Amino acid sequence: MATLVLTVVGGIVGGPVGAAVGAAIGQQVDAAIFKPKGREGPRLADLKVQASTYGQQIPKLFGTMRVAGSVIWATDLIERRNKRGGGKGRPSTTEYSYAVSLAVALSSRRVGAIRRIWADGNLLRGSSGSFQERCTFRWYDGGEDQPVDPLIASAVGAASASAFRGLSYAVFEELELGAFGNRIPSLTFEVEADAGAVDAGVVGDALLGEVGRCGGHWPIAGYAASGDQVRDALAPLFEIDGTRLVSDPAGWRLAPAEIPPDPSAFSDFCEAERVLTPADCRERRRAPLSSLPGMVRLRHYEPERDYQLGQQTAAVAGGGAREERVDLPAVLSAGSARALARALAAAAADGRETLVWAGDLAALALPVGGLIALTDGGVWRAAARTVRGSGVSIELRRFQPASTEVMAADPGLPVGSPDWPDAEASVRLFDLPNIGTTSASAPRLVVAAAGSNDGWRGADLWFQPEAGTEPITLGTARPTAALGVLGATLPAGGTLLFDRSGALTVTLANPSMTLESVDERTLLGGANRAMVGDELLQFADAEMIGPATWRLSNLLRGRNGTAAAAQAAGAPFVLLDDPALLPIPDDLARLAEAGAAVLQWASRSGVDVADIAVPTAGQALRPLAPVHGAIRRGGAGSVEIRWIRRTRTDAGWRDHVDVPLGEGREAWRVAVEPAAAGIGPWETSSPSLTLDAATWAALAPESVFSVRQAGDFALSEPLLLPLTI
Incomplete structure (x- = not known):
């Protein structure tokens, strides 16, 4: 126009x-x-971006590749509502979480397995097969007999659902989206289509549908074949192999030219009586070195860096200033890619020198693409034949063989997320004493959780007041700083403030957990508080004596009114100075009084739910046992029993006067053990009790007095006083 x-x-x-x-x-x-439109072959970036475009081409995968795939079906976001709190005039909190179900097409060729899965670049499913976010996962290999997915059939109807036969795809059912900003993440999959490495011959035969039609020699770990035509998909592989069209009496084939052990001489394709002379070489052409590229830059997928883009370069001897870039949508190790880049640089001069020989009709037996040896010792490739009358012109091009030897190369520093094996989860419920300056009105229950490695992402928690009731969501317990068990029995503590001789051995759940030593001034300030069973103690010295095993010494036992009793091996241990501890709300902790409440938990990477019984009475509600009991004689044969109270409100005694009561009223219960008919029990509102001479005389010598404080919610542990004056 x-x-x-x-x-x-x-x-x-x-x-x-x-x-x-x-x-x-x-x-x-x-x-x-x-x-005219140029050829559009596969591009490196095409395999990294997830798409959902109608008509999007699905590649045929070979070997093992990491691909994004195309979303072929998805539901709307599934919204869940969870209401928390709202008891006794407190405002309630409504939390929303979202999930989605979707199917992602991966390969239009049958595959063998789906290995790791990434979401937004982070591992969603590791090599162990466990998922970091809760979902139900299925995949289909792309066979011609694969069934319809039941989720898709239930959503669109059995009559309208497609089985996508011949297409390998993965299905996620209710994939939780909280970790991805409540949106569908960008998913990439490690897909194994073939168990081992492949080459251009394997790919070419599969795409052309004829076995033995193609050949290849450079092994690749994985390849994604796509393009408008078969030649577009094969062009990158044929380029690295130097593949040529070879014709012979058995038929044509595509194969890289290789030097046979004994190359045929050009004279073998001439009539017997003919003698070749230099005059038979009609033309000799040689391209200048400046026409060659000065550098070959090969880009590929690097398996040692989670299939991220890798790059290897090689200089061309005598080449010009031009740089040749080869984008190969294939998986190559760093060593193989480096060797391939050098081979391509060495083969850049292939065909630079051309000869045109005059032959006779016998030269028609010389296959185009075949190799022959000339008298000068060089190896040449037959590029073309031209018949003119009874003569034949043969165009020969110098053949530059390329080495296929793999060499050492550095793949670079991986930047992907670590692939942790399945972790063994530990979730413990601890009943704490009253910690603070105010009296607790509900049990102080906290949940501590940890995994056996750093790949564990926590556990979801539910509180069930009694069997048959709807579980109440508590949230997610994150990994704590230090959680474990006693490795050996801890003896009972003494009466002194510091326990210099005692020590405890702790085996932590995760070898990466650490404990730190502190000086005594910091220790007395409240550092290194830990629960061991039902005892709260502190430690000053922490020594690592083995993997995940620590020896703790220089102890403060029985803190905040807990009993410094012996603790058996296997008793749970947790460091309390950790914000990852999850407290159970007071309104739920009060529901444990019936004795049927359980704590349910499930790891974020699993669906199995475990139960933990919730204690019926909390330490925080129990007054502390009185101390310093004494029995003195009074007038007229009477006996006075005295003791000193303690308080759960403030465990310190800094001004040497009475500590705060910490209860609504002061009340004491005194009894004789074993019980004697007609004697006691007594109740008093002061820390003393006076018995007359007759009552004292009626007591058996082996009896003891049991003194307990009656608190707002529970009785204290008893103070036992023998009948000695």
């Missing part, structure tokens, strides 16, 4: 000369506008 218009305009303006100039310009414009 531009040629016609500009020719007419040029003729009007400048006559015949103007018409010629206009025609020339118009031809260039038409060539730029209407030039």
Whole structure:
């Protein structure tokens, strides 16, 4: 169109000369506008971006590849509501979480397995097969007999659901989206289509549908074949192999040219009586070295860096300033890619030198693409044959063999997320004493959780007041700083403030957990508080004596009114100075009084639910046992029993006067053990009790007095006083 218009305009303006100039310009414009579409082969970036475009091409996968795939079916976001709190005039909190179900197409060729899965670049499913986020996962290998997915069938109807036969795809059922900003993440999959490495021959035979039609020698770990035509998909592989069309009496084939052990001589394809002379070489051409690229840059997928893009370069001897970039959508190790880049650089001069020989009709037996040896010792490739009368012109090009030896190379520093094996989860419920300056009105229950490695992402928790009731969501317990068990029995503590001789051995759940030593001033300030069973203690010295095993010494036992009793091996241990501890709300902790409440938990990477019984009475509600009991004689044979109270409100005694009561009223219960008919029990509102002479005389010598404080919610542990004055 531009040629016609500009020719007419040029003729009007400048006559015949103007018409010629206009025609020339118009031809260039038409060539730029209407030039044919170039070939579109696979691109490296195509495999990394998840798409859902209708008509999107699904590649055929070979070997093992990491691909994003295409979303072929998805539901709307599934919304869940969870209401928490709201008891006794407190405002309630409504939390929302979202999930989605979707199917992702991966390969239009049958595959063998789906290995790791990434979401937004982070591992969603590791090599162990466990998922970091809760979902139900299925995949289909792309066979011609695969069934319809039941979830898709239930959503669109059995009559409308497709089995996607011949297409390998993965299905996620209710994938939780909280970790991805409540949106569908970008998913990539490690897909194993073939158990081992493949080459251009394997890929070519599969795409052409004819076994033995293609050959290849450079092994690749994985390849994604795509393009408008088969030649577009095969072009990158044929380029690295130097594949040529070879014709022989058995038929044509595509294969890389390889030097046979004993190459045939050119004279073998001439008539017997003919003698070749230098005059038979009609033409010799040699391209300048400047026409060769100076550098070959090969880009590929690096398996040692989770299939991220890798790059290897090689210089071409004597080449010019031009750089040749080869984008190979294949998986190659760093060593193989480096060797391939050097092989491509060495083979850059292949075909640079051309000879045209004159032969006879016997030269028609020389296969195009075949290799022959000339008298000068070089190996040449037959590029073309031209028949003129009884003669044949043979075009030969110098063959530059490339080495296929793999060499050492550094793949670079991996930047992917670590692939942790399945972790063994530990979730413990601890009943704490009253910690603070106010009296607790509900049990102080906290949950501590940990995994056996750093890949464990926590556990979801539910509180069930009694069997058959709806579980109440508590949230997620994150990994704590230090959680474990006693490795050996801890003896009972003494009466002194510091326990210098005692020590405890702790085995932590995760070897990466650490404990730190502190000085005594910091220790007395409240550092290194830990629960061991039902005892709260502190430690000053922490020494690592083995993997995940620590020896703790220089102890403060029985803190905050807990009993410094012996603790058996296997008793749970947790460091309390950790914000990851999850407290159970007071309104739920009060529901444990019936004795049927359980704590349910499930790891974020699993679906199995475990139960932990919740204690019926909390330490925080129990008054502390009185101390310093004494029995003194009074007047007229009477006996006075005295003791000193303690308080759960403030465990310190800094001003040497009575500590705060910490209860609504002061009440004491005194009894004789074993019980004697007609004697006691007594109740008093002061820390003393006076018995007359007759009552004292009626007591058996082996009896003891049991003194307990009656608190707002529970009785204290007893103070036992023998009948000695």
